[in-house]
Amino acid sequence: MAAHSHRSFVRRAQRVRTKLRVVGDGKPRLSVTRSTKHISVQVIDDGKGVTVAAASSMEKDFKGGKKSEDASIVGKLIAERAKKAGVTDVVFDRGGFLFHGRVKALADAAREGGLKF
Numbered sequence: 001m002a003a004h005s006h007r008s009f010v011r012r013a014q015r016v017r018t019k020l021r022v023v024g025d026g027k028p029r030l031s032v033t034r035s036t037k038h039i040s041v042q043v044i045d046d047g048k049g050v051t052v053a054a055a056s057s058m059e060k061d062f063k064g065g066k067k068s069e070d071a072s073i074v075g076k077l078i079a080e081r082a083k084k085a086g087v088t089d090v091v092f093d094r095g096g097f098l099f100h101g102r103v104k105a106l107a108d109a110a111r112e113g114g115l116k117f
Contacts, residue, residue, distance in 0.1 A: 010096065016093060028043050028089075031093040032103055032106060038070075039057050039103075042054045043087055071103070071105040076113045079109070079110045090117045
């Protein structure tokens with residue numbers, strides 16, 4: 001059963017990414033990765049193939065709390081770092097994850113931090 005759910009996840013992630021290429025219009029991609037304990041996010045310029053900014057709950061000086069609170073902190077961090085790198089408009093790549101819970105908390109915090117998507 002685990003293999004089937006992984007396959008579904010990968011297909012969902014590819015479907016999301018394909019739609020982003022059409023809608024994205026050359027904007028950097030805000031890509032979210034989530035595990036059972038941590039969450040990380042990158043702003044990726046697919047045209048150049050480089051990561052512009054990144055933030056994670058696994059960073060050294062990160063003080064963890066509840067997982068949804070951690071996601072909000074990471075969202076604010078990525079907004080701050082992306083703006084410092086000169087990026088304000090992004091497309092949100094939720095990967096194969098549902099836009100709910102920690103992923104939504106991260107997105108809301110990134111919007112509050114000044115990113116537009």
